[in-house]
Structures are given as C-alpha cells and as structure tokens.
Amino acid sequence: MELPQGAKPIGLKWVFKLKKNADRSINKYKARLVAKGYVQRHGIDFDEVFSLVARIKTVRFIIALAASNGWEVHHLDVKTSFLHGELKETIFVSQPERFTEKGSEGKVYKLNKALYGLRQAPRAWNNKLNKILGKLKFVKCSKEPSLYRKQEKVDLLLVAVYVDDLLVSGYSLKLINDFKKGMATKFEMSDLGLLTYYLGIEVIQHNGGIMLKQWRYAEKILDETKMSDCNAVHIPMDSGLKLSKAGTEKGSHDSETEKNIEPKEYRRSIGYLRYLPHTRPDLSYCVGVLSRYMQEPKEGHGVAMKQILRYLRGTTSYGLFFTRGDKSGLIGFSDNSHNVDEDDGRNTTGHIIYLDGSPITWCTQKQENVALSSCEAEFMAATEGAKQAIWLQELLGEVTGKACKKVRCSLTTNR
Secondary structure (H helix, E strand, O other): OOOOOOOOOEOEEEEEEEEEOOOOOEEEEEEEEEEOHHHOOEOOOEOOOOOOEOOHHHHHHHHHHHHHHOOOEEEEEEOOHHHHOEOOOOOEEOOOOOOOOOOOOOOOEEOOEOOOOOOOHHHHHHHHHHHHHHHOOOEEOOOOOOEEEEEEOOEEEEEEEEOOEEEEEEOOHHHHHHHHHHHHOOOOEEEEEEOOEEOOEEEEEEOOEEEEEOHHHHHHHHHHOOOOOOOOOOOOOOOOOOEEOOEEOOOOOOHHHOOEOOHHHHHHHHHHHHOHHHOOHHHHHHHHHHHHHOOOOEHHHHHHHHHHHHHHHOOOOOEEEEEOOOOOOEEEEEEEEOOOOOOOOOOEEEEEEEEOOEEEEEEEEEOOOOOOOHHHHHHHHHHHHHHHHHHHHHHHHHHHOOOOOOOEEEEOOOO
16 A cells, blocks of 8 residues: 555565474574564554563473473473464555565555564463463463463463463373364464473473473583583682672782673683573572672682583583472472672572472572671562462462461571
C-alpha cells in the first residue's frame, strides 16, 4: 500500500545464523527477514515488550520434581514463533532490498502479524501462546508466570515456557503425546523428544535420575582462556583468602605492591564463568567474589581467577544429579560471613535449598546493608533464605495441588 501521510516505515534486513548441537556439530542454517526495531519509540510505536522466560531455578525445580516422581522431560520448539504474534499497533515496513516489486518501488507493507526485530514481537507471541494454552485447558501458575499446569483427575502435566522453547513433563507419557499433537495443530513444531540440551546445559535422563552438566561449555572456557593444559587443583579458592580493590590482603597495605592487569581479559573470563554456576554451586561463591573487581583488577585477582580455572580443569565433568524416588521435600540451609569485605565491611549471604534431595536454588551475594553484629548478619542471611523457601513452598503446593509441608531450614554458624 501507499505510505500514509505522517507515517514512517521501518527498514528490513536479512540475518543469517548457524545453529549448533551440544557437540558443536552443525544443526541447521537459518535465515530470517528482520525488522530494524531499534528506530521504534516507546509509547508511540509500542508499549509492552516482554515475553515469558522460565528462570533457571524454575527449570531445575521441574527437573527435580520429574526426577523424584520418575517422569520424563520432553522438549518442544515452536518454529518462527514471533511470526504468529498478532499486532495491536499499525506498523509499516519498507520492501526488502533487492526484493522490491517492479512498478511499486515507493510502496510499503502494512503488517498484520509481527516480524522478528519488532520491539513488541515477543509480547505479541506471548499473548498468542497464552491463548492457545488456555484453550488446551492449561492454567498459569500465579507464583511462576512462565509455568503452566493441567490437571486431569490424578494426572498432572507441566509446561515451562522460555520464549519459544517448551519443556513438558508429567505423570503420563500419553498426556505428553496428546499435548504435542494439540500444539502441532496450532503451530509448526519441532519435537525434539527427550530433553538432552537446553540453554547450553547438557541433560542426561536415565533410570536412576536426571543429570545436568556443562562439560562442553567448561572445555570451551578453558580453550578461550588458554588454560586447557594447566595443572588441576582441588579447591577453587584458598580458605581465608581476603580480596579487596587493592588486590589480596598483602596488597591492601601497599597498593604499589600489586599492579593492574589487563581488564578486558579479566572481564571476559568472568563473563564466561558467570554462566557456569547454573549447574555448579561449588563455583557460586568464588565467581561472585571475583565479579566485584572488574573495574580495576589487580594481580591478586588474576591469581585467584587462574586458581578457579585450574580447579575447573580437574572438574569439567561435575554437575547436578537429581535422583529418582527421593521424597524428602524442601530442605534449606543459610549462612553468612561477617565483616569479610575489606572495602565496605558488608557481609556475604549464602543459602541453598534442596527439593527431594536435589539442589534447585542457591545464592551467594553481598548484603545490601552493613550489619552491626554477627547476630544481625545471621538474621539477614536467614531472611533471604526464608524468602526463597516460602516461594518454593507455595509454588510446589500450587503445582502439585497438595498442601506443602513446612520447609526444614538450618542456619549454619561459623564463628
């Protein structure tokens, strides 16, 4: 159509991408026509932009629940998902370069459905998917909007949404297959079968339980940091090591003793390591501590970084194992370190919560306020752990449809 007076069209471009499998082999070649949505203005061209993304702790929650009950976890992918989203706004796009229609070079396209690249495309797709799941009698969990449940008598089916990736698990394999058939009538789907690879995490399902690990990603980190041939160590960080902006405890007395190191390489290594603790809680604390010094890293920070990489060299096969048949429920532990940070005196809070014997959520982070006593610091740590425990307790009760028992918590104190 002709471009209306006062309207501005959005440009288009082609985007090419190479999709790979867990073993780095080529899965497919993708080509998409994408809108240049960066020219859109909030409040004028679009309003809401977000799409549902299942948090990694939610994914671990589903896998732990599936493992303890002996369920299978399946993986579905919606092809060209954003193209299904129905637009509320009036949007015009120009004709693609070298694909203009002869005799109508000055005309534009008016979009009825979304294109990749539009700022409102994720939200439009989310609305579409929510309607379809509602028609299939799924109910969205109030405690986790990315999780849907369907109850048929005693049979339960769960669906976790990560934009266009769907994780499906439940009591009956028949329910899972019926769900796949129902979705196939609405969208063009890729049935990936049993979940084996998700967001860079390798998933191994067998009779004894479910294993999550990032072996190939760990090997990639060692290759990128040129530490593939280093000697392995048994601990990621020395006990009692105190770091500050000036470097190690020794360098804090005299800033001249430790020089700055290349910040770009340091930040790059931290960026690689930040994703690894999703299946490696043993790395959560040390990676979190080193993340505080990315502005001006010192030699002491670089030495601590290399120790983590040397520890990773000997533990690339480590991961999380979710056992079958365990019904121990929710158990949590919390702790804190009092007055450890040399720069601001704030404490580090840590907690971990298990579901049926498997860790599903953990955290090590600096407290927001300075505690005036070790007792106050312990209460801060216990409060953060209790927040997660209450959320998981209510989520578990909503998902299973049964009243959840009280979470058993333990406060570890190290004076």
